[in-house]
Amino acid sequence: MSTLEIKDLQVSVETEDGPKEILKGVTLTINDGETHAIMGPNGSGKSTTAYAIAGHPKYTITGGSVTLDGKDLLEMSPDERARAGLFLAMQYPVEVPGVSMANFLRTAKTALDGEAPKLRTWVKDVNGALDRMNLDPAFSQRSVNEGFSGGEKKRAEIAQLDLLDPKVAILDEIDSGLDIDALKVVSDGINAFASREGKGVLLITHYTRILRYVKPDFVHVFVDGRIAESGGEELAEELEANGYAKYIGAAV
Template sequence: MTTLEIKDLQVSVATDDGAKEILKGVTLTIKDGETHAIMGPNGSGKSTLAYSVAGHPKYDVTGGSVTLDGEDVLAMSVDERARAGLFLAMQYPVEVPGVSVSNFLRTAKTALDGEAPKLRTWVKDVNAALEQLNLDPTFGTRNVNEGFSGGEKKRHEIAQLELLNPKMAILDETDSGLDIDALKVVSAGVNRFREQEGKGVLLITHYTRILRYIEPDFVHVFVDGRIAEQGGPELADALEAEGYDKYIKASIGG
């Protein structure tokens, strides 16, 4: 059993005009076997939620709690969170010059397992993961995210998801900037991951498009740092038809 429990989470960032509150009390529980989609307009705080749970230093948690199987995630360092079973597929993966993909993957796997992976099976696993995401075998020799196309960056994120195999995956706009073929490849990777026992997915997206390939169990509409509405997959269809306007108006009105 795996449960990620976010309770009344409040987060602010430092700006030139002082601290600005982005998340204004978010409560969300994700259990294993579940896929939750968070949808919302730009600037609603979707990415802030993802990065705060992963522990990015830019975000200052001012209230609330995050636990993974009862353990206090907010008390953990960034790498401890990953070792506890959290994974964040980033919207803008970062270039690490001079560090090859294969070195990076091996280092990460070693850190997560506490021991180096067995060379023979590991090389096979890496090649298989790259191939499934339509990444060339020479991809491993390239420097992490350096000179990658937008699609390659996202496929590399999902290859990591499959190889590092966390308990709980947060996917931050993994679909943005992908053409339809790449979107299918990436979605297939996410589906392979979540078909396993004991995995949870928090899928953050601006568009409903990816939800045709990765069907969520729950949909949450995020507006102005709060969850404005929740429902099943049918909520996504309503958003597709009507957009976010009514929520934004409600929020301004309130």
């Protein structure tokens, strides 16, 4: 079982002109087995939602709550949130020079499980996850995200999702910068994860392209720090045809 419940989430960031409110009350529940897509124009607060839930220090929560299976995520440090079952695939995965993917993945898995993974099966698991993302086994000897192409970074994020097996995955613009072949590989990975027992997916995207391969149960349109409209898959099709013009007009 896994339920991510976001209630009236309000978030601000520190700017030179003082705090700026970015999320103005977001309410959203992701139940077991559901895939939600958040769409919206640039600056509408999509990524802020992802990072605020994951606990990035840049964002200040000014109101509302976020719980995972009833546990208050906002009380937790970023690593505690991950250990509670949250995963964030980042739009720009960070380079960590000198730390091999193998070392990083093993350290993360050990932290999540509370014990080191069994050596023999683990190497097989890692190679399998890399292979499913069309990444060579030698990839695990490279430094985390260092010198990876844009597509390799995104595929490595999904390989991590596969291996670390969280309850809820937030994928922030996982489709940006991918060519069509890489998009299919990444989508297959997301679908494989979503089909596991009791998983939730929150897919944040600027484009409808990925929604041809990852079918969302719900689509939410973000405008100016709020959900302007929610619907099913058909909402994405409408956005594909008409864009965000009507929402932006309404917000102004």
